[in-house]
Amino acid sequence: MIANTLPKSLQDNPRLDQWITILPGGGVMLRVGKVEIGQGITTALAQIAAEELDIAPGRLVVTAGDTAAAPDEGTTTGSMSVEMSGGAVRLVCAEVRGLFLAAAAGRLERSVSGLSVRDGAVMAGAVATGLNYWNLAGAVPLAREATGAVSVKPQSAHRLVGTDMPRRDLALKLSGGGFLHDMVLPGMAHARVLHPPLIGARLEAVDAAVIERAGASVFQHGNFAAVLAGSAAVAEAALAVARPVWSGGAAIGPVMEEAGWLVGREAIHSHFGVAGEASPGDRIRAVYTRPYISHGTLGPSVAIAEFDGARLVIWSHSQGPYPLRRHVAALTGLAETAITVRHAQGAGCYGHNGADDAALEAALLALHHPGRPIRVLWTRADEFAQEPVGTAMSVEIAAALDAAGRPVDWTATIWSAPHVGRMFAANLLPFQALPEPPAAVAMVDPAPEGGGGASRNSVPIYDVGPCRVDVHLVQRPPVRTSALRGLGALPNVFAIESFLDELAERAGVDPVEYRLSILSDARARRVLVAAAEMARWARRGPAGTGAGLGIGLGRYKNKSAFAAVAVALEVDTEVRLRRIWCSVDAGLAINPDGIRNQVEGGIIQAASMTLKEQVRLGSEGIASRSWAEYPILRFSEIPPIETVLLDAGDEPPLGVGECTMGPTAAAIGNAVAHALGARIRDMPFTRERIAAALLAGG
């Protein structure tokens, strides 16, 4: 394979030595800009590197997400790491291997064609030549640009790629270490931030005396305030007695909890695609919603920052060390070159949680306490109430049908708050607390061709005729919103796949058969049929018995992995999941076990969101501030899950981290409708909604 266009990560970081360093003593350092957030990416990238370099994976040292030592690959989001970073690593390592073989051929005065590499040693056939990556390193400078012109291995030659390589980070994490939360610097101060209850609230007073009596000190700058102490326990005690007085802020309340509140608000409008000629009266329509969703990271956000008077170093579990560095520079006034951001692992984040805010807070505190490392730790209540949540969304689909009841003209109308708030300083807490906060800017989502935000997966992968999507991005939602796993994909796939089941029922056709009648994409058909067969779809019973079987299909971002999910469940006063089946086409699978882990995790998380989750709002801000107030699925609520990865040959690897979320929500929605004989179009599927659907449907 010759790359015609280099992956973006390689265009942005073209030098080979930005990625690979041959280490003295038999190691190789792999440098990547994508970071480990529990998805196993460093293991998969190491696997790709070891494959193309022909070395044992154990020789690799991976440096990920360090602005002083690793390439800038933006943020680790959107299931793009294997496609982007993996694509770059594959080309770089193939090229590095080629350079060493060429150098060896020169030394040995023979042609490259008879040479190969075995665990870093250059071989002539089965005979070791005595040359290897380490003793040739001085003769092979890697400070040169990648050409992308070296062939990478075909799938048939893979020995490591495609195998279930164990995660590199688990042993340490199972032995008590592995997280930024565990890091201690000498002389470190422990800080807890006094966060405002409402967006835009003003800090009127902080009682410094009571904080000092607790053994801590207080730092205030504009509307930003924090307590600092020599120990975590004292900082906690000071936080407990600190009674900051706030005034003002944008009023919110429970009436704003549902997506319906967004409909008709002041918004930025955009649209793409062209609708057909059908008049509104000729269209069938339905509205589907989901509420605000918490990322619900298990470990509240943490950061450590240290300023020596000239240079600022920050340790953060942010998904984007380089973008974070730009924000730190803007907040502190330091040059980017004076700032280093080092990624260290946190708990799974599933998008933009409190990580970046905590890092900026630590940076601000460190700047004002030179020589003293500052550790900021958020409380559980902070993480629920202060993090930017995944936005509520309302999706209305309207379609005109042909005589057979198939869609021939399709529109979607979406109301949503912004899905990506990470790049806007005005959307980050420490900036909002400045004496003169940055002016609000128009917060627009990524363009549809870049994957979209609210519009992600809004265009069906089915043959539905002309299709137009209107997006209304509400700029002043009641709560701060930002990226949550899959952005708009979950609500959009839930809406499309629910709507298709409703159309199938209207047409009197089996839902799988109906889908296949409007689905020409061969790969999508294959995953749909595979999941249906696993679930013994042919034996599906009648509707309205209390037991349901439903299915959902999607291709994440319309360009990444394909996934179909089938769910069997029972409904009485609540939904009980019984079995889940999943089929995935992820293209070339780098690490099949890693894919299964991500795919099943996505299923469970999406099931939790669909059945249980909703951020609650009160007059004092977000009211759901504990796991008791924001329940998620537990062990006893999770059924057996069976997953198959379909062989996709040498098709390029496709991102999988988010591919099962939408299909799972849809399959549950369709199974509940099958069980009840009545449909619920609003997530989560609470007892009240089940009762209401039965009343309306019965």
Added chain:
Amino acid sequence: MATTFTLNGDPVTIEGAPTALLLDVLRNGLGLTGARYGCGEEQCGACLVLVDGVAVHACGREVGTLAGRDVVTAEGVPEVIRAAFIAEQAAQCGYCSSGMIVAAAGLLGRVVRPGRDEVVAALDGNLCRCGSHPRIVAAVLRAAEGMAP
């Protein structure tokens, strides 16, 4: 004021207030970071430790209540449990894992070869946000086989 108890098999004496929380003492006093801060409200299970063989939340347990007791943290659970979690790759981010292996150790300390339902019941108070639940159950069942006589 000092409190003496057994920690991962060795005697330890904690100076200071008996009201200090065990999680803080472990993490910040002793540098044992296996018990993790997840909520501080005994709701997520990330901080579980065994006290006399029973899994309890370190975030809500005052150190003064531990005099003479036997405390085991994630660092001290039988190696066979850790190995089973690795064999099943039973984690994604791994933040909940400490609590899971401690809950598993508590169960396997009192039940030989528990059934799947018993494992699920023993883990039901522990939250995992990544969705590794099926693998975690499989890992505990695997560990149970390894520990059975």
